[in-house]
Each structure stands twice: as C-alpha cells, then as structure tokens.
Amino acid sequence: MLNLPLFTMQIIVILTAARLVGWAFRKIRQPQVVGEMAAGILLGPSVLGWIAPGAYHSLFPSQSLGFLNALSQVGLIVFMFLIGLELDLQVLKGRTSTAFVTSPTSIIVPFSLGVLLALYLYPHLSEEGVSFLVFALFIGAAMSITAFPVLARILSERKLLRTELGAVAIACAALDDISGWMILAIVLLLARAAETSLPFWATIIGVGLYVIVMLYPLRKLVIRIEMYYEQRGEITQGALALILVFALGSAWITEMLGIHALFGAFMAGVAMPRKRNFIHALIEKMYDFAVVFLLPLFFAYTGLRTSLGLLNEFALWADAGLILLVAVAGKFVGAALPARWTGMSWREAGALGALMNTRGLMELVLLNIGLDIGVITPTLFTMLVIMALVTTFMTSPLVEWIYFRRLAPKGEYQPTAPEVVSPDEVDEALAVE
C-alpha cells in the first residue's frame, strides 16, 4: 500500500538535500550533479542511517522503497533518453589524429586493467553463481565508463568546450560510453541467458533486428515528428506523447531482449533526428523537470543501497583503494600517454587524462544494474560507488591544477574565473553548442 504522506516527505527530503548539497558543492567549484550524487549517499545507511538510525528507518522503511524505485526508474528512462539526445555523434566527425588514437586506448587500457583486477576480486567479492567471464566483463565495463554529461558540463563551465582538448575529450567520452554500454549489453545477455526462455542465438537476432528497426523505419517516423515540429514551430502535446512512447517502447524491447531498459531509452535518444532547434525544444520540454525532480530520486535510491558499513575490515578498505587506483590509472594511462605521443603537450594530455577519469552518474547507472542482476555483491557495489564518486569529484580540481596552474605556460597563469555558473547556463551552452 502506498503511504502517500511518507512518499511525499521522502521526495521533499531528497529534493531539498540534492539542492543544498549541490549548492554547497558548487561553492567548492564542483558541478551541481556531483553534489546531488553525494546527497544520495548522505541520505543512505552510510551517513543518515549511521548518525540517526531512528530518523533513517522511519523516513526510509524498506517496504516503502519500491515506490521510490518505480519513480526513479521512470525518471532514469526519461533521463537516459535525454542523454542519448545530447550525445551528438557529429563530434566524432572532425576528430584529429589524437582523438583517433586516444579513443580506443582510453577504452582498451582501463578495460584490460579491469579484467586483471577482476582476477583478484573474483574469488572473494563476486556473487555466487556468476561466471568469471561475466564478472570480468562487468568490472572491465565499470572501469571504461566516462560520464559524458558530467564531462560536458565541466568543459562548459571551464570554457574548454571549443578547445582542441575539449573536442578530443568529448569525442573520447562519447565513444567510451557507447563501448561501455555495449560491453554491459553483452554482460546482461550472458548473465540473463539462464533466466530467459529465449535461446542465445534468438536474442542476438532479436538485438540485430531491434537495431535495424530503430535505425531505419522508426527513424523515418521520428524524422516525421521533427518535420511536423518545423511546420508548427513547437512540440505539440501529441508529438511529445509520441516521442515518449517511442522512448518507452525502445526501453521495453531492450528489456525484453535481455539487455536493459535504460539501454533502449538511450538508443532512442541517439536515434532522434539531430536538428539543433528540435533537440533544443525537446530538451526544453523535459529536461528541467526530469533533472530537478526525477534524477535526485535515482541518486537517493543509489545512496540507500550503498552501505559503507559493509566495509568493516581493513582488507575491504584496501580493496576499495585498489579499485580506485586501477580506475584512475587505467584512464590516465589510456588517455594521457597516447595523447602525448600523438602530439599534445603534457599540459593538454594530462588534463585529458583527468577529464576522462570522470565516472559520474553513468557509472552509478551501470553499477545499479550490476547489483540488480546479481553480478556484484552489495559490498563490491559500495566500493565501486566510492570509486565513482571519488573519480568524479577529483576531476575538477585535477583539471584546475594540471591545466590552469602546474603546467600552464609561464607568465600565462590564469586562475579560472571564480564565477559560479548556473546549471541552466551550462545547459544553454551545451544545447546551443
């Protein structure tokens, strides 16, 4: 039974915490979204449940979490669609030789290191019954993710979006995310093969058919919506409904095929026609409500499943540290070294390594899926969430230090303007970009 006052109060507390912590993080020059991720952890068993267990258990009793999850899943489907929408593959077109070399290595190196790490983690931190193949692929994917939206936001806030560094970073992040998701799709197919009645080859054919249908007949349909928009000059309610059904339908099909609903929502966004006005109008209609209202619920739900109390031995903290180290090293080595070799200065190459290290919310999405399908244990989930938060948190100061201070040309020391950029301005910059 839905307890409406409790549900309302949960949403109030989550929204308020997200804004307050987001605001505090902006003061220390972190993107708003990093603060919102931290707010989720604060509301979970790790902090609120530890400091005030009474308040925690009356605010988030376990039987009430299903409703929060339902709302956050819907929010996430909408949000992944918007992420797909923002992911403009045009950025890959004009890429320089640096991007050409760096993109693959910034996936292959962290992925390989992740697989090596999995060799060590598998015996004591995998869920029972999970094969090493599935586990290693998942850890590899978790190491390879770069949060496209967080990266874009940081680049925009630091006015780096139009520099070569920005262009390479965006191109690499786009490719890394797509690759990470592809690997996750394979993980899901393998991990769920036992559950579904479909034979594996049928699933593969199904996925192939899905991609073809998305790319051809359905794309024709959404292009018609876009043409209708051009005529009308606005996105009508009917068009919005059609687009939502398109995104939800794509999510449903991928879920039924054994890869995840969020994958389909993301693909639906990628498949939308890319005329700037149309994308901008569509984002305008959905973005703020989804980001302000629905996304913090996902962070909170993630936080509620993250329990630092599970890391109750020194050895487990050491494992968490190792995971963090491998994650950072993989992205730095995989992105900075090839960038340097192909002609970037150490300053730019170092900043690129720092930028690619942003795991952000995409990592949280992937980790939640891994926990849901039972590939990772709650303990490993907690370690990986720490890794995601720390790598995301360290990006801004690292870029500041490497690019704007330590390695900036002599006499050209430029402390970046300490202005606090509002999230809206960033969205604006990105949407117009």
Added chain:
Amino acid sequence: MLNLPLFTMQIIVILTAARLVGWAFRKIRQPQVVGEMAAGILLGPSVLGWIAPGAYHSLFPSQSLGFLNALSQVGLIVFMFLIGLELDLQVLKGRTSTAFVTSPTSIIVPFSLGVLLALYLYPHLSEEGVSFLVFALFIGAAMSITAFPVLARILSERKLLRTELGAVAIACAALDDISGWMILAIVLLLARAAETSLPFWATIIGVGLYVIVMLYPLRKLVIRIEMYYEQRGEITQGALALILVFALGSAWITEMLGIHALFGAFMAGVAMPRKRNFIHALIEKMYDFAVVFLLPLFFAYTGLRTSLGLLNEFALWADAGLILLVAVAGKFVGAALPARWTGMSWREAGALGALMNTRGLMELVLLNIGLDIGVITPTLFTMLVIMALVTTFMTSPLVEWIYFRRLAPKGEYQPTAPEVVSPDEVDEALAVE
C-alpha cells in the same frame, strides 16, 4: 518488487490509449481530456477486462497497481498545483450582477439536491460505518463540482472566453471548485477524525495556521522566487526545485492535517504570485510533461477502479440514472434560472447551465478520494464516475445546440468553425488570457 518491463508496458499502453481516444474524441468535437478520461475506463475492468480478461489480468495484475498509483499520485500533485496556478481569482473582480447571483446558487442548488439524493442513497449505497452527515456532505460536494480546466478549454475552443457568458462561467466555475473543495475538506476532517490522534479542535487550529502561513510568510518567499525570475528572465533549476518543494510541502502538511494532499498542492498553486510572465514560464516548464505523461496514468488508475460489472441489477442502473438526472438538474436550475432572472437571454443562460454541468477530472479526483477514505462503495463510485463522464461529455454538444443553433438569433446561424484546435493552442490562449 517492481517489474520494470510490465511497468513500462503499462505506461506505454496507457499513453497510447489516451492519445488515440483523445484524438478520436477531438474528431467528434470533444476536448482531448474527455477522450483521455474515457480511455481510462476502456482500459479498466469495464471494457478491456470484460472483452479480454486474459490480456487485462496480465497487463494490470493487482499487485502491480501500487506503482501505477504512486506515479499517478505524484502526477496529480503536480497537476493540482498547476490547476491552482491557472485559477486566477482576478476573474472574480470584474464580475457582473449575473455572476454575483449565479455563483452562489450554482453551488447551493446542486449541493442541496445532492443532500436530498443522499437521503435516498444512504441506506443501500454507503460504506458501513459512515455517518449520514459525512455521506450527505460528500454527495453534495460531488454534485457541486465544475471542472475549471475543462470548462476553460471548451470556452477557449469555442472562442467564448472573452464574452460575458465566458466571464460569468469562469467566475462561477472558480467559486464552485473552491467551495466544492472546502466541503470536501470538511468531509475529510470529519471522516478521518476517528483515525488521527489529533483532537478535532487541534486540526481546525492547524488548518487555520496552515492557511495563515501559506498566505503570509510563504507567499513572501514565493514572491521572492518570482522577483528572482524577473531578474534572470528564466526559471532556473534551483527556483523550480524550490517551487516543487513548496508544492509538495504544502501537500504534505494538508495530508497530515487530515485534509488531502491534493488540497495542499492546489492551495500552493493558488498562493503563487500571479504575474503572467512568471506563471506562463512555470506552466511551460511543467505542464506538458505532467499532462502528457502523468495525467493519463491517473485516468487509467481511475478506470481500473471503475467496474460497470458492479451495476448488475436494473435497480442499480436506475440509481445511476437518478444520480445523473439530479446532477444535471442541479447545475442547470442552479445556474441557468438565476442567470435568466438577472438579465441574460435564455440563449446565454441555457449555455451557462450547460457549461456549469462539466464535472471533468476535478470530479474524478474527488471521487477517488471518497473511495480511498471509504465514504462511498465501489458501486457508488462507478455510478458517480459514469455521471462525471456523461456530464462532461454532454457539455460540448449542448453548448453547440443551445448557443450556436437552437437559440441563436435568426439569420445569425453560426455553425462554429469545425477546425480542430490543438491542445497547445488552447493552453496558449488560456495562459495569455
């Protein structure tokens, strides 16, 4: 446990049905929203469950409905806030003597007839343990509601919004809705008095305090948000979050006080500063997503609880007919006669009677609350839902017949333009109005 593919599929089916039936209804010159209400009934046990019980039970198994309810409740809180936002009490300022007389009678007459009807219905259609006072007040309130948003939409589609008829109708509908909700608040206080630990006088003081706090300190706060908007020229994400927390907080307080969350959401909307630009920008940010995505879920949830199969005797259908008759007669007599006496022509007075008869979705909201708190039985709920749908459905053709055909001045026969007005155009017209 949340079944994500099922949940996604439910939303897909509901959105698609709402758009398709809404579109079909627009073809027969009904407002979109009437079609969406009908779509909800079609998906429920009355139609889908009767024609295809297998499909119905696999699409809407009872254990899955809680999640749908959670999402629809959130949508309804947002929507009631928007309704409060659109309800501009300025319309009451310039009202003519007709509006002055008609407003009270269009509440008092249907309410009194409702109480009389309750005398007959109480013995065989009330929930056990409900006092006659509570039951009679509820039926009275159910008869008094006029759907402000549906009415505004019909007036706008027929280009009547700026006529005297339109002004009087809007003023009366605004007053009727507020009165209906006040009566419902009393019903809720009485019906829930036994449940809550608060003594009755404490609740009354609490409600008084709530109203004072809403009208004074909190209103100052939201006026500040509006001033911030004036400076920035846009509603930032932070401002949107604050406004959402304001609406949810108001909803939570009224729920805790024993009146309903939706009442608080509505009041929060009414309490917002009324500068047109600001209201327009705010509606722009939230309206389409709420109306396209969340509102159909509420209609579907209502439809799932409406079961024509419960009316399995002729006597029950006769009761449903009687309820419908009383509902129509109450609004017609209460609105048209006084309008005629105070100087309107029969043509205008008749059209006013027809317009005030629109019960629309406000009635469905009220009925769902009545069913939730156990004042009415599922059977009576079904009868009242039929009444709400039929009275809403008959409004457009009746206005057409009375105002534009039967009683239109000779030689001035104007078939209204058969154009299909898009919902967006109507919203536009209303927002600018």
